[in-house]
Amino acid sequence: MRRARPADVPAIGAFLAAHADVAMFALSNLASDGLAVEGGVNPPRSMFAWIAGDPVSAFIAITAEGMLLPVLPERASEHWRAVAPDLAGRRAFGLTGGADTARAGFDVLGLGRAGSVLNRDEPHFALDLAALEVPPGHERFTVVRPGEAERPVMEAWRAAYHLEVLGTAPAQAEAVARRDTDRALALDTTRLILRDGVPVSQAGINAAAEGIVQIGGVYTPPELRGQGLARHAVAALLAEKRTAGVARAVLFAASAAAARSYVAIGFRRIGEYRLALFDPPVEIGR
Missing domain, CATH: 3.40.630.30 (Gcn5-related N-acetyltransferase (GNAT))
Structure with a gap:
């Protein structure tokens, strides 16, 4: 995994769009607020992001306000371990993503020790609107x-x-x-x-x-x-x-x-989606 740069935005967008069912928060944030700049004044939903692959095949981000947004179709634990040193010390108030991907992040980052007001897998649904x-x-x-x-x-x-x-x-x-x-x-x-x-x-x-x-x-x-x-x-x-x-x-x-x-x-179930909100926010790696 490496830190994403502004030049990577088109490739990131293409990857997230290909996995949109589990990447909507990241995809929407990329379009509205873009990538965050270290040390800058960043919109809350802008993202510090890390990517792997050429073309992009893995994505982990944390927003400026502290929401972790992973999109990892495969080898989730490996990618979490790769980015863990860069995430250490950052403040996170939550994590959301596909259930297996999120679970791997909890394990690698030790987030299971964090107090939470919400931490559950929810049934995930999709609908082609022609079938509404x-x-x-x-x-x-x-x-x-x-x-x-x-x-x-x-x-x-x-x-x-x-x-x-x-x-x-x-x-x-x-x-x-x-x-x-x-x-x-x-x-x-x-x-x-x-x-x-x-x-x-x-x-x-x-x-x-x-x-x-x-x-x-x-x-x-x-x-x-x-x-x-x-x-x-x-x-x-x-x-x-x-x-x-x-x-x-x-x-x-x-x-x-x-x-x-x-x-x-008309919605049909496509899997499970994890939503976790920490209280208080957690410093990753502590």
Whole structure:
């Protein structure tokens, strides 16, 4: 493994695109924030990256804010060991990637000793949008592109999502939800569905690249669950993206109920995906 340079960006992009199902965060970050510069002032999602192969066949990155993003189709432990000295001393708040790749990183870097608010393998799904199945009764809902008028409900739902799904500390959830909502509104990544004029569910995109999106932040208030609302929210968002030319979507499910909703609109399971968030953030190699 060697440190990636600006001249490597096209080759990195081609590699990540070829493995997009497990590389959406890295692919999206590369397009939006690019590679980080050592000692510079870097956007939070810019990446310090290491690559192997010619053409690129392995990729490990850590964002400026501390998320580890590996894409290692083979020989994962070997590549983690190769880059471990360069990662030593860096601050990490999480790791996400294909389950086997992430597991190898935990073992090599000793991350199993770190405290975590979330550390689990989740079922991983993909859908070619030509096969999207819009649920029966979809015409009962109004799809809304949210603006400032919808900010209060978005922030409340996002804070609840952080508490319930991501394990964010209650003292931090509201502030994080405000930042997430700022980004969602600025990038136009979220859709709400309304029933009788009242918001009942939402779905968002947490990573995007040419022709493919990754769904995230799906939320229905507890008192409205069990009615299939999430599948309508996701289907509405993906139908819009399909019209705009997006061909594929991926996601990972936080619960069995969520998985059933995704299967109901055409998603098929492709594996497992690991999401780990450390609390407190860990200094790698310590």
